[in-house]
Amino acid sequence: MLRRSLTNQRIEYVYIFLSLLLLVALFGFTTDHFLSLQTLSAIMSQLPALTVVTVGMTLVLIVGGIDLSVGSVVALSACIIGTAIVSHDVPMILAVLLGVFSGTIMGFSTGYLIARFSLPAFIVTLGMLEVARGMSYLSSDSQTVYVGSDIQKLALPITGIGISISMIMALLAVISAHFVLTRTIFGRYIIAIGTSETAARISGIKIRPYTIGVFTLSGTLAGLGGLFNLAYIGSADPNTGIGLELSAIAAAVIGGTSLMGGRGSIIGAFIGVLIIAVLQNGLAQLGLSEPSKLIITGLVIIFAVLADRFRRGPNRTDT
Amino acid sequence: MTRLVLWVFLAQILLLPGCIGNDGETLPSESPRIALVMKSLANEFFVNMADAAQTHQSENSQQYSLIINGIRNESDITQQVSIIDQMIAAQVDAIVIAPADSKALVPALARASQAGIILVNIDNRLDASVLSEFDLVIPHVGPDNKEGARKVGDYLASILAAGDQVAILEGIVSSINSQARRDGFEEAANARGLIIATIQSASWEQTKAAEITSAVLTQHPRLKGVMAANDNMALGALSAIKQLGRLDEIEVVGFDNISAVNKLVREGEILATADQHGDLLAVYGIEFALDTLAGKEVQYGRKTPVDLITREILQGRD
Numbered sequence: 149m150l151r152r153s154l155t156n157q158r159i160e161y162v163y164i165f166l167s168l169l170l171l172v173a174l175f176g177f178t179t180d181h182f183l184s185l186q187t188l189s190a191i192m193s194q195l196p197a198l199t200v201v202t203v204g205m206t207l208v209l210i211v212g213g214i215d216l217s218v219g220s221v222v223a224l225s226a227c228i229i230g231t232a233i234v235s236h237d238v239p240m241i242l243a244v245l246l247g248v249f250s251g252t253i254m255g256f257s258t259g260y261l262i263a264r265f266s267l268p269a270f271i272v273t274l275g276m277l278e279v280a281r282g283m284s285y286l287s288s289d290s291q292t293v294y295v296g297s298d299i300q301k302l303a304l305p306i307t308g309i310g311i312s313i314s315m316i317m318a319l320l321a322v323i324s325a326h327f328v329l330t331r332t333i334f335g336r337y338i339i340a341i342g343t344s345e346t347a348a349r350i351s352g353i354k355i356r357p358y359t360i361g362v363f364t365l366s367g368t369l370a371g372l373g374g375l376f377n378l379a380y381i382g383s384a385d386p387n388t389g390i391g392l393e394l395s396a397i398a399a400a401v402i403g404g405t406s407l408m409g410g411r412g413s414i415i416g417a418f419i420g421v422l423i424i425a426v427l428q429n430g431l432a433q434l435g436l437s438e439p440s441k442l443i444i445t446g447l448v449i450i451f452a453v454l455a456d457r458f459r460r461g462p463n464r465t466d467t
Numbered sequence: 468m469t470r471l472v473l474w475v476f477l478a479q480i481l482l483l484p485g486c487i488g489n490d491g492e493t494l495p496s497e498s499p500r501i502a503l504v505m506k507s508l509a510n511e512f513f514v515n516m517a518d519a520a521q522t523h524q525s526e527n528s529q530q531y532s533l534i535i536n537g538i539r540n541e542s543d544i545t546q547q548v549s550i551i552d553q554m555i556a557a558q559v560d561a562i563v564i565a566p567a568d569s570k571a572l573v574p575a576l577a578r579a580s581q582a583g584i585i586l587v588n589i590d591n592r593l594d595a596s597v598l599s600e601f602d603l604v605i606p607h608v609g610p611d612n613k614e615g616a617r618k619v620g621d622y623l624a625s626i627l628a629a630g631d632q633v634a635i636l637e638g639i640v641s642s643i644n645s646q647a648r649r650d651g652f653e654e655a656a657n658a659r660g661l662i663i664a665t666i667q668s669a670s671w672e673q674t675k676a677a678e679i680t681s682a683v684l685t686q687h688p689r690l691k692g693v694m695a696a697n698d699n700m701a702l703g704a705l706s707a708i709k710q711l712g713r714l715d716e717i718e719v720v721g722f723d724n725i726s727a728v729n730k731l732v733r734e735g736e737i738l739a740t741a742d743q744h745g746d747l748l749a750v751y752g753i754e755f756a757l758d759t760l761a762g763k764e765v766q767y768g769r770k771t772p773v774d775l776i777t778r779e780i781l782q783g784r785d
Contacts, residue, residue, distance in 0.1 A: 181685045186711070190681035193710055281509075281539075291511040292673075292699060294727035297709070304710065377674065382706045383727055385673045385699060386509055390540060432682035438640045438668040 160404050164419045167402075167452055171423060175430030182433055189310075191425045193303055196314035196376035197222065198395060199421050203325045204255075204366030205396040206417040210329070211362045212342040212409030213269035217258065218370040219392035220280035221251050223385070225374025227284040230293035230384030240298060247378075248371035254280055255367015259360035269363075277393070284386045294383040302379035314376045321369065326414040338362055342409030399424050402452040423452065499531050499560035499760050503749055504550050506565050506590070508537030511725050512745050513565065520749040531757060534559065544571045551575040555582045560760060563752035565590035569643040570597045577601040585759050588768075589752035590745075591644040606759075607768040608752045610743035612644050612722075615773030616651025616696070619720045621659065622739045622775055623692050626718060629660030631691040634683050636700045638671040645671075648696040648722055656694075664690055669700045676703025677710075684711060692718045698728040698740055705737060724776050733781050743773045 175182040201218045208215045229247035232238040238246070254276060261272050302313045329335035338358055340348040349355055373392075378384050401407060402423055403416030427448055431441045503520055505513045517535050524533040534554070538546040547567045554562055555578060562584055566572040569591055576586055576593070580603055588607045598605060623633070635652050638645035649666065656663050664687040669676035676695060680703065684690055693708070695701035701721030708717050714736065721728050724742035731737040751771050758765050774780075 179686060181688070184685060186685040186688075187682070189711075190678075190685060190707075193681070194678050285509045290509050290514045292702065292725060292727045294702070294730060300706065300709065380706065380710075381673050381677055381703060382709070383673065383702050387507070387540065387672070387699075388674055428678055429682045432667060432679045433686040435665040435667060435683075435686070438670075 160413065161415055161419065163455070164403055164416055164423075164452075167455065168419055168423050168426065171426050171430070171448070175426065175433065179430065179433045182430055187429060187433070189305060191422075191429050192305075192311055192315055193380060194425055194428070195421060196303070196312070196318040197373040197380065198392070198399065198424065199318040199418060200321050200369040200376065201373040201392060202396040202399045202417050202421050203321050203414060204369035205393070206400040206403070206405050206412050206414055207325065207329070207338065207362050208269070208366045209397070209400055209405050209407060210342045210409060210412040211338040211359060212345065213262065213359070213363065214273065214397070214407075215255075215258070215363065215366045215370075216270065216273040216393050217254065217276035217280055218366065218373070218396060219389035220277045220284065221254050221367060221370035222374040222377055222389035222392055223387070224254070224280045224284040224287065225251050225371040226378040226384040226388060227288035227293065227374075227386050229299075229375060229378055230295050231287050231289075233295055233299070234293050244375055247374055248368060251371020251374065252364060252368040255364040255370070256360065258367065259363030262363065263356040263359040281386075288384060288386045290386060292383055292385050295378060296382060299379050300382045303376070314379055317372070318376065321372070322414055322418050329412075329414055334358070334361070339410055342411075344410070395424055398449045402449065402456075404456060420452075423448070498529065499757070500534065500557075501531050501561045501563060501753055501756055502534045502536065502554040502557070502559040503753070504547065504554065504562055504564040505535065505537040505749070506547075506567050507540055507543075509539065512723055513537060515746040516565075516749040519746040520753060523750045523753060531753075533753070538567060544568045547572060548575040551579055555579050555584065558582075559584060561585035561587065561756040563587045563589055563749060563756055565748075566593055568641065569594045570641075573597045573601055573603065576605065577603055580605075585756055587752045587756045587759070589748050591642060594643065604767070606755065606765065608755045608771065609748060609768075610771050610773045612647035612743070612773070613651040613654070615741040615743055615775075616648040616694075616722060617655045618651075618773070618775045619722060619739050619741050620652045620655025620694055622777060623694060623718055623720050624655055624659030624661055626738065627659075627661060627691050630662060632662045632664040632687055632689055633692040633694060634664050634680070634687065634690055635666040636669045636676055636679065636693060636695040636704060637666060638668065638696045638700070640668050645696050652694040652696075661692070669695075669703065671697050671699060673699045673703035673706075676700035677707040678703075680704040680707035681710065684708070684713070684717075690717060692720070692738075695719065695721045697721060698723040698725045701728060701737055701740065702731075705731070729776065729781070732776055732778055735778055739775060739777045741773055742776050744771060747771070 225247040228250050229243045232243035232246055258272055258276050261267055262269050305312050337353050341358055399420035400417045403420035405412030536550045544567050562579055586605045588605045589609050592607045637649045665683055667679050669679050693704040695704055698721040701719050705719050708714055718738040720738050721740040724740045728737055728740050
């Protein structure tokens with residue numbers, strides 16, 4: 149049984165990966181320079197924030213929740229790091245820890261509220277979306293905080309390796325989350341809880357710590373996303389990350405994660421992130437008008453999910 | 468009997484607003500109430516504007532009282548419409564508004580106009596054709612965005628050579644500010660023989676501007692300049708250029724003169740931006756509203772100055 153599901157998952161990667169290749173080929177034909185090292189490096193520098201946020205989102209979706217607050221938490225973390233460095237002369241390492249930890253606290257509070265009072269994740273995280281956004285305006289005094297090139301070193305490719313520290317950290321997050329999900333008891337339990345909370349409870353799994361744990365992870369990863377966003381741009385913008393939660397949900401679902409919980413794949417979600425990044429970059433190179441870009445992006449998301457549905461067969465209704 | 472009492476009660480409630488309005492007019496000692504309806508109070512530009520308005524009011528507290536309202540994100544039109552309706556209900560004497568959308572706000576403003584409220588449009592200009600549809604004349608007090616962008620574009624062109632390629636980053640495409648600035652950039656580029664490689668929207672956002680700029684630089688490797696319709700997008704473009712290590716080859720210009728960009732202009736990383744004295748914009752609007760309320764003869768709107776900001780100009784000021 150376990151063996152079969154593993155094989156299934158591998159086939160799943162192949163399908164999503166084929167969609168990604170198709171997209172790359174399409175842009176390769178329609179633009180002059182899409183298939184270039186420069187495009188690759190541009191995409192690589194944009195990936196880290198969305199990647200870590202999507203990893204968190206995927207885990208939350210698998211346990212049967214949803215986290216709408218991640219975009220705001222990204223902004224909060226970036227603003228805290230930026231303000232700490234610029235206005236309070238806090239050493240960079242400490243500022244970074246503060247920022248990421250602010251994500252941890254937001255995630256923990258969210259998870260605690262959901263688990264302790266059995267509240268719907270949708271509403272609690274919607275509330276947290278507002279709270280975190282307000283706090284990021286507060287911490288940055290509603291101003292764009294220019295931090296400068298020191299923090300941008302994180303996002304610059306290391307000579308010799310060709311990828312940045314941000315990207316390495318993001319890839320590590322993908323690999324370890326994949327390992328946790330597929331090879332540990334924690335992973336197996338969150339899949340069980342997401343499949344049926346009642347069944348999981350009856351078989352003796354304590355639901356609360358797992359829910360809190362997953363949301364804390366998601367918050368921490370969003371905090372890390374804030375760092376990566378700040379490192380990419382070099383300044384902290386309190387308005388950053390609006391709508392990021394939707395990109396993360398789209399990436400997770402394109403990657404085969406079920407919105408109803410119990411099913412999902414980190415590697416698939418990462419390929420989903422790649423699809424979204426390739427799409428953004430390719431459309432910008434094509435130089436299409438804003439309306440066409442939005443329509444095409446929306447249609448690609450819908451087609452990716454549709455393709456997934458057809459492959460699973462019409463009777464599966466769990467996506 | 469009870470029904471009669473109920474009707475009298477209802478009638479009183481309905482008549483009540485009228486009574487208050489009349490009292491206000493007959494009492495000359497009561498100072499007018501002006502509502503300032505802003506865009507995002509999360510944006511530094513509008514925060515400064517609101518602060519300056521607040522200061523102006525406290526210095527002139529005998530003359531008028533001020534209610535400031537803002538929306539959460541710049542494109543939240545619905546919230547701004549409901550603020551206008553609340554201000555109508557609050558029976559303010561004048562509304563000074565920076566509209567989140569040039570067309571969508573007009574119907575709500577028409578309601579305010581019908582309620583006898585004096586209207587002044589600051590920042591981006593309301594759409595003339597929609598205004599005429601509602602038979603409305605709302606004076607505009609604000610900067611000439613096109614002229615400002617043309618000055619910035621002109622300065623960029625003076626650094627580059629004819630035939631060089633530039634990219635234009637516009638804001639949210641439906642915004643008239645964005646369109647005016649884009650037009651100004653285009654005009655300057657065409658007049659000086661620059662080639663516009665691409666015009667794309669980054670929705671006023673840093674991250675999006677960085678993503679688009681890096682894609683554009685891949686597609687147009689010989690690009691020499693990026694003209695961004697606001698400073699946040701200029702910051703995004705700058706980070707993408709830095710990432711590619713091409714800071715020496717490509718010039719970036721912006722618009723708004725926010726503090727982060729002012730610093731970078733001083734340091735030479737961003738070539739130029741435009742200062743439309745945004746902090747005073749709301750004050751200009753309030754003064755215009757006060758003049759109108761006082762029955763002074765006012766023109767159809769006022770043009771406020773837009774200045775070019777470059778390294779030399781900033782050093783000259785020190």
